[in-house]
Amino acid sequence: METRWATIDGVHLEIPTDCTVDQLRTVLHKPENAVLIAVTGDLVSVVHDEERPLSELVAGCGDTYYFRSEDEYDPGRNEILSAPEIENALKMPSGEETTFQRPGIDH
Template sequence: METRWATVDGVHLQLPDDCTAAELRDELHKPDDATLIAVTGDLVSVVHDEDQPLTEMVAGCAETYYFRRPDEPQRNDVLGASEIDTALEDPSADETTFQRPGIGH
């Protein structure tokens, strides 16, 4: 099984290529209501399908992941993005991807 390095909530660790959001949550002892947010360059992805391997989504290319709980204080610009709340209210696919806040083209 292949592995890669990523940062999850500020900790740099190895992730198996085929890991899912649910497996990552379980291994890191995150609460069930925490949503996985992936940051890939200038894109942010909100993962809705907990059981699909991350490598089958844009989220699988991420260098940085965060677990975000409902109503938690804003930790950074990414987690404070209003697009996350919108994506959580009406998930229409396995993940919702949008432009990273603060990056303009």
């Protein structure tokens, strides 16, 4: 199994490329309602399919991940987690993941 390095909630960890959101959440002891948000260059993905390997999703290319749970949500935590697109993705999930432009990136 291949592994790679990524930053998850501020900690640099080695993770298997084919792990799922559910597996990652379990290993990191995150709440069951925590949603995985991946940052890949200028894109942000909110993952809705928790059983599909990350390597099959845009989120699998992420170098930074955040788990966000409604219980622990702090809108001031950072610019990415306070993006309104995340709220929209959580209310109306579209497919396996919802991807949008990273906030603060000018094109």
